[in-house]
Every structure is written in structure tokens, then in C-alpha cells.
Amino acid sequence: MNAVPLAAPVHHRPRLTLLALGGTIAGKASQSTIYAGYRAAVSDVSEILSSVPELAGVADIQANQILQVASQDMASQHLLALGKEVNRLLSRHDCDGVVITQGTNTLEETSYFLNLVVRSHKPVVVTGAMRPSTSLSADGPMNLFRATVVAASPQAIGRGVMVVMNDQILGARDVHKTDTMTVDSFKSPLFGVMGMVVDNACFFYRSAIRCHTLDSEFDISDTQELPKVDIVYGYQDDHRALLDACVATGSKGIVLAGAGTAAISARLLPAVKDAIAAGIAVVRVSRSSLGLVGHNVEFDDDTYGTASGDTLNPAKARILLMLALTRSMNRSNIQACFDRY
Ligand code: SIN
Numbered sequence: 199m200n201a202v203p204l205a206a207p208v209h210h211r212p213r214l215t216l217l218a219l220g221g222t223i224a225g226k227a228s229q230s231t232i233y234a235g236y237r238a239a240v241s242d243v244s245e246i247l248s249s250v251p252e253l254a255g256v257a258d259i260q261a262n263q264i265l266q267v268a269s270q271d272m273a274s275q276h277l278l279a280l281g282k283e284v285n286r287l288l289s290r291h292d293c294d295g296v297v298i299t300q301g302t303n304t305l306e307e308t309s310y311f312l313n314l315v316v317r318s319h320k321p322v323v324v325t326g327a328m329r330p331s332t333s334l335s336a337d338g339p340m341n342l343f344r345a346t347v348v349a350a351s352p353q354a355i356g357r358g359v360m361v362v363m364n365d366q367i368l369g370a371r372d373v374h375k376t377d378t379m380t381v382d383s384f385k386s387p388l389f390g391v392m393g394m395v396v397d398n399a400c401f402f403y404r405s406a407i408r409c410h411t412l413d414s415e416f417d418i419s420d421t422q423e424l425p426k427v428d429i430v431y432g433y434q435d436d437h438r439a440l441l442d443a444c445v446a447t448g449s450k451g452i453v454l455a456g457a458g459t460a461a462i463s464a465r466l467l468p469a470v471k472d473a474i475a476a477g478i479a480v481v482r483v484s485r486s487s488l489g490l491v492g493h494n495v496e497f498d499d500d501t502y503g504t505a506s507g508d509t510l511n512p513a514k515a516r517i518l519l520m521l522a523l524t525r526s527m528n529r530s531n532i533q534a535c536f537d538r539y
Contacts, residue, residue: 212257212294212350215287217280218243219265219272219308221301223338225330234379236330238268238301246299249331250339256398257294257350269301269308269326274424274520277308281315281418288318295321295349299342302326302375302383305361309370310514313359313410314521314539315418321354324370325362328381337364337381344395351400358410360392367393369406371539374487374511388488388509409538416521425450425523429512430466431485432456438469445472450527451479451519454504455512460484460491467502474503479523479532483507483515493533505533 218224220239224246227236241249243263253259264283265276280298287293300308309324316322325345327338345362348354359370363384369392377383386392393402428444430436430452444452452473456462460482462470470480482504484491493499493506507515515536522535 213292214257214259214295214297214346214349215293216243216247216259216261216346217283217296217298218246218261218263219269219276219280219298219300220267221269221299221303221305221326222330223299223301223325223327223342224266225327225332227330227332230332230334233329233333236332238330239266241331242266243299246331246338246342250342252343253346256343256346259346260293265300267301269304272300272304272308277311278418278421278424280308281312284312284322285315285317285419288316288320288322293320295323295354297342297345297349298322298324299338300324300326302328302363304513305384306373306375306511307513307517309359309361309373311517311521313370313406314414314416314518316359316411317417319356319412321349321351321357322359323349323354323362324359328379328383340365347395347398348400353400353402356411357392357402358406362395365395366391367395367400367402369404371406371408371410371514372509376487414539415525418524421524424520427451427453427516427520427523429453429455429516431512432461432463432466435465436463437465441466441469441473445476445478449478450523451481453481453483453507453512453515453519455483455485457485459489459496460506461497470502470504477527479505479519479527479529481505481507481515481519481532481536483510483512485512487511493537499533503529505529505536508536510536
């Protein structure tokens with residue numbers, strides 16, 4: 199049923215670390231029937247942990263509050279600090295895996311970043327909640343329980359960073375937040391779920407094919423700051439001042455979220471050429487939620503000097519471009535990253 203684990207299975211009771219970053223899983227509303235108007239990032243990690251006493255039956259858990267924010271307020275400094283902390287924990291013999299709770303708004307970015315920078319095969323599982331903890335049928339407690347079951351499982355070793363929401367196990371590269379409100383918001387529409395959690399057990403059906411964790415070239419141990427990368431959205435009437443503003447404010451890379459197969463309007467094209475001439479990396483991705491943006495497909499990347507972003511959405515392409523730029527400004531190296539990760 200499952201792939202052969204890539205590291206020695208855990209024979210003792212699993213020892214996990216829970217890192218809490220805030221979000222709706224730590225949110226509270228004034229009434230149990232309200233989950234549109236509430237405050238995110240209110241409950242601390244001990245309150246979250248004590249709301250799921252069943253976790254004691256799964257693993258020994260150390261808990262640490264490392265941020266208390268709504269996830270739209272997270273920034274690359276937080277990602278760097280988180281990545282280093284996860285690597286520090288996983289290098290210890292007494293830590294078998296890490297569970298992270300954070301807001302769902304930017305959970306895709308955090309999980310993909312960790313997928314690229316974690317230097318271990320030990321499980322890392324990110325979860326959150328669509329409903330605050332005070333809701334009728336709050337989803338946070340069960341999501342945390344399921345995420346812990348996955349992180350404690352030998353089956354989860356070597357699979358890259360995973361997101362567990364709504365009983366499903368999703369690969370960090372391909373997971374999308376598809377709905378603003380519903381508990382089944384997190385999906386992998388192009389490639390499907392990696393597995394599912396039923397009661398106290400997880401079942402895997404797929405593995406991540408693109409490089410991750412120990413196969414990744416990205417080492418953030420000495421990185422103090424990630425290069426500035428911005429996203430420009432293409433639309434009818436878009437105009438070059440959008441791109442010029444990125445250049446003027448010091449962007450080292452620009453992700454261009456173009457229409458369809460990442461088409462670039464004639465209005466933006468001169469600014470794209472100027473940015474590339476100034477040594478700024480430009481990566482084309484689609485503003486459509488799904489689909490491949492292939493190299494030189496419907497746009498001559500080789501002539502213009504752009505790179506193509508494969509199936510990554512704009513937010514994830516930005517994460518990969520920041521990391522790629524820590525290694526090289528060269529376009530073919532950047533393209534190779536989008537082909538590999
Ligand atoms: C957030 O992302 O912090 C708020 C929204 C959520 O967690 O669902």
C-alpha cells in the first residue's frame with residue numbers, strides 16, 4: 199500500500215514538537231455561530247494543546263509559541279526563522295517530527311517554503327483551521343489531531359512537507375486554498391491528495407515527485423535575508439508603472455501572473471524587457487488557478503529572457519524565486535529550479 203520509508207521507522211513512542219504561529223485555529227469569536235467576524239491569533243499554544251487531550255494518545259509533544267499573528271502578516275523574515283527552527287529541531291535525536299499550526303491565508307507559502315528548505319526526512323506537517331476555536335463544529339481540533347497522527351507515522355517519513363486539513367494529506371507543492379470559507383478549502387486539484395487520515399491511522403497513495411527537503415539545494419542556515427521578489431498581476435488595462443514600481447523599490451525578481459498561459463500584454467512588455475535588461479529575474483505564471491505554464495509555450499521566453507513557472511501559483515512561484523535568487527541570478531539556473539521543484 200505504501201512506499202518504502204526513506205529513513206529508519208520510529209520504534210519508540212513518537213516525540214513531536216508543535217510550533218504555533220497563530221491564525222484561525224487560535225481564533226475566537228463572540229458567538230459560536232459566527233465565523234466570519236472573529237479575531238485570529240488569540241489562543242496560545244497551551245490552550246490549543248489542551249483542547250485536544252486525545253493527542254496524548256498519539257505522541258509526546260513539546261509545544262512552542264513562535265508567532266501569534268494572522269498569517270497575512272507573515273513575512274519572509276518569519277519564514278527564515280521558522281525554517282531554521284524546524285531544521286534545528288529535526289537535527290535532534292529526541293525530535294521525530296514537527297507539527298505547525300498557522301493561519302490558512304498564507305499556509306500554502308509557508309508549507310512550500312519549508313518543503314524546499316527543511317534538511318531532514320522526518321515528517322513536517324502544517325495545519326490550521328477555517329473556523330475559529332469557538333465555533334460550533336470547529337475544525338481546528340480535528341485538524342490538529344489528524345496532523346499529529348501523520349507526523350507520528352513512520353509512513354510519513356521522506357514525503358516532503360505535508361498539509362493536513364479536513365482529513366486529507368496534501369503535498370506542500372501542490373496544495374491550494376481554494377475557498378475563502380469552507381472547511382474543505384484545501385485541495386490539490388491538478389494532482390490529487392497524497393493520502394487521507396481515518397480515525398487514528400494515515401493511508402498514503404502518492405508521493406511528491408518534485409525535489410524537496412533533503413534533495414533540495416536550498417540551504418538557509420547562513421541566510422539573513424531573502425531577496426525582494428514581488429508579484430505583478432496582469433489584467434485588461436494593466437500598465438507598466440506596476441512593474442516599474444517593483445524595479446524602483448529594489449525587487450530582485452518579479453513574478454508576473456499573466457492571463458491564461460501567462461500572456462504578457464503589449465502594455466507590460468516594454469517594462470518586462472527593461473527589468474530584464476536591468477538584471478531582474480522575471481518569471482511567468484498563470485493567474486488562472488490551475489494549469490501548466492510551459493517554457494516557450496505561447497510566449498518566447500528565450501527571446502525575452504523570462505522564465506516559466508510550471509504549475510506553481512503566483513504566491514508559491516514567489517517563494518521559489520526568492521530561494522532560487524539566493525543561489526543564482528542566471529536565467530537558465532532559475533528556469534532549472536522551476537523545472538525541478
Ligand atoms: C489567517 O490566515 O491567519 C487567518 C485566516 C485563517 O487562519 O483561516
